[in-house]
Amino acid sequence: MAVEVKNVVEIFVDQYLDKTLDSIPGVCRCEQCVADIKAITLNSMKPKYVSTSRGEVLSKLKAFDQGNQVELLCIVKKAADMVMTNPHHEVVKKKGNVL
């Protein structure tokens, strides 16, 4: 069985970003803004790397989950504020790729 090194924080953010953004009113959900928010969130959180065989990630994620949802919500809110203050999606819109 292959053993991999994974950043649990990134898996966690992938899983919860959508749900967290649902609880923030007025946040833009275009691809650009969501990607920006995710990047800022990941930069703000300490990465937590684990070596894991396939299938084990979920149990590690669960352990990580409990203590970190509140922190994640707080960081995502800050990241969303930053992105909404200075959104990058204008460039995309001008090219006609709106949502």
Ligand SMILES: [Zn+2]
């Ligand atoms: Zn946007």
